Amino acid sequence: MPKPSKREDLLASALEVFHTRGFHGTGIKEIADAAGAPKGSFYNHFASKEECAVAALRRYGAEQRFDLLTDTSLPPLERIRRHFEFLRDGIAGRDFTRGCLVGNFATDVVDHSELIRSAVADGLGSWYELIAGALTEARRDGAVRADLDPQATAHFVVNAWEGTIIEARATRSAAPFDTFFQLIFDVVLR
Amino acid sequence: MPKPSKREDLLASALEVFHTRGFHGTGIKEIADAAGAPKGSFYNHFASKEECAVAALRRYGAEQRFDLLTDTSLPPLERIRRHFEFLRDGIAGRDFTRGCLVGNFATDVVDHSELIRSAVADGLGSWYELIAGALTEARRDGAVRADLDPQATAHFVVNAWEGTIIEARATRSAAPFDTFFQLIFDVVLR
Numbered sequence: 001m002p003k004p005s006k007r008e009d010l011l012a013s014a015l016e017v018f019h020t021r022g023f024h025g026t027g028i029k030e031i032a033d034a035a036g037a038p039k040g041s042f043y044n045h046f047a048s049k050e051e052c053a054v055a056a057l058r059r060y061g062a063e064q065r066f067d068l069l070t071d072t073s074l075p076p077l078e079r080i081r082r083h084f085e086f087l088r089d090g091i092a093g094r095d096f097t098r099g100c101l102v103g104n105f106a107t108d109v110v111d112h113s114e115l116i117r118s119a120v121a122d123g124l125g126s127w128y129e130l131i132a133g134a135l136t137e138a139r140r141d142g143a144v145r146a147d148l149d150p151q152a153t154a155h156f157v158v159n160a161w162e163g164t165i166i167e168a169r170a171t172r173s174a175a176p177f178d179t180f181f182q183l184i185f186d187v188v189l190r
Numbered sequence: 191m192p193k194p195s196k197r198e199d200l201l202a203s204a205l206e207v208f209h210t211r212g213f214h215g216t217g218i219k220e221i222a223d224a225a226g227a228p229k230g231s232f233y234n235h236f237a238s239k240e241e242c243a244v245a246a247l248r249r250y251g252a253e254q255r256f257d258l259l260t261d262t263s264l265p266p267l268e269r270i271r272r273h274f275e276f277l278r279d280g281i282a283g284r285d286f287t288r289g290c291l292v293g294n295f296a297t298d299v300v301d302h303s304e305l306i307r308s309a310v311a312d313g314l315g316s317w318y319e320l321i322a323g324a325l326t327e328a329r330r331d332g333a334v335r336a337d338l339d340p341q342a343t344a345h346f347v348v349n350a351w352e353g354t355i356i357e358a359r360a361t362r363s364a365a366p367f368d369t370f371f372q373l374i375f376d377v378v379l380r
Contacts, residue, residue, distance in 0.1 A: 020301075021302075022212075022214055022297075022298055024212055024214040024215045024298075025214045025302075097301045098301065099297055102356075103297055103353075103356050104297045104298075106356040106357075106359055106360045107212075107289055107293055107294045107297040107298060107356065107359070108212055108214075108294075108297060108298055110359050110360050111210075111287045111288065111359070112211075112215075117359075117360060117362075120360040121360045121361050124356075124357060124360055124361075152369045152372060152373065153373065155357065155366060155369050156350065156369055156370065156373040158353070158357075159350060159353035159354045159356060159357050159366060159369075159370070160346065160349060160350040160353050161353065162352070162353035162356045163293070163348070163349035163350050163351065163352035163353030163354070163356075164349045164353070166292075166293050166296040166297065166314075166349065166352045166353075167296075167314060167345065167348075167349050169296055169297070169300050169301070169307075170296045170300050170307060170310040170311040170314055171311050171314075172307075176345060176349060179342045179345050179346055179349075180346065180349070182342060183342065183343065183346040183378065187377070187378055188373065188377055188378060
């Protein structure tokens with residue numbers, strides 16, 4: 001029976017290496033090396049690099065403060081703002097490298113792995129639902145215009161965020177985040 | 191003296207392979223094979239895979255109908271709409287695979303190549319300028335609200351587009367494009 005703690009070590013290393021080097025740039029040996037484990041032990045815990053990538057994506061999701069979006073101690077728009085501020089600070093704190101693992105896998109590997117494509121679609125779907133929930137509350141509270149469509153707007157906000165990261169990475173600048181917050185909160189969610 | 195036509199063949203192959211497999215998934219041998227050229231001939235035309243990727247990115251840009259954005263026979267917002275419709279049709283016509291080479295390189299390789307990062311930033315910069323030019327005209331014509339900031343809005347529109355592609359690829363669906371057009375033209379550019 002493989003030790004659970006070794007799986008945790010491998011998963012933490014996998015997340016780090018996938019996030020830094022991308023799916024295609026990551027080898028199983030690098031994941032094992034980063035966890036201080038022999039390469040062969042990888043397959044005691046994961047059936048394939050793809051399956052490990054899906055597990056890494058789930059772990060990544062668990063670290064993105066989605067809990068902020070359902071924190072009823074805050075007004076709904078403030079929850080959305082704080083969630084994206086948290087994501088922004090993470091990317092800025094890594095000098096605008098690495099980006100978002102969801103967006104990375106979506107450009108890097110969805111064409112080549114149905115398993116990962118499905119996990120990326122599920123991850124995005126959960127994110128849209130949480131934002132749509134907060135927007136539905138905001139509309140009920142009169143904090144956004146009455147004709148705002150929470151579902152469509154949630155997709156748009158998240159997608160705009162993912163594209164904002166592209167500019168932030170390419171220009172190594174926080175300015176695209178400022179523009180995102182300005183346009184989303186002053187124009188889209190008015 | 192290397193034949194220019196062979197460089198063209200290699201460049202066309204490089205664009206195809208980079209777009210299909212990503213930077214890290216592409217080998218020089220695959221580019222040469224796809225062009226029917228010996229691997230060694232690649233270096234008669236390109237100093238490195240990176241330099242070839244930058245040339246492929248420029249060629250890709252030349253095919254994206256940026257000319258629509260300065261077509262003064264059309265109202266400015268219509269130019270923007272037709273440009274993004276052209277991009278949408280290209281992606282939908284490939285069953286939502288491949289995405290946008292600018293966005294792909296921005297997630298796949300900007301952290302690892304300063305040459306490509308700079309080319310991606312330049313490509314985005316030219317795109318923002320063309321959209322900002324059309325938005326400036328639209329504001330002058332009263333087709334958008336008077337307080338719209340053409341520069342910030344241009345960045346936002348292009349970035350939202352790049353993120354929209356992420357959802358379209360992950361879900362293999364045109365619905366994200368519909369949402370993009372709805373939110374951009376009915377809400378952001380009102």
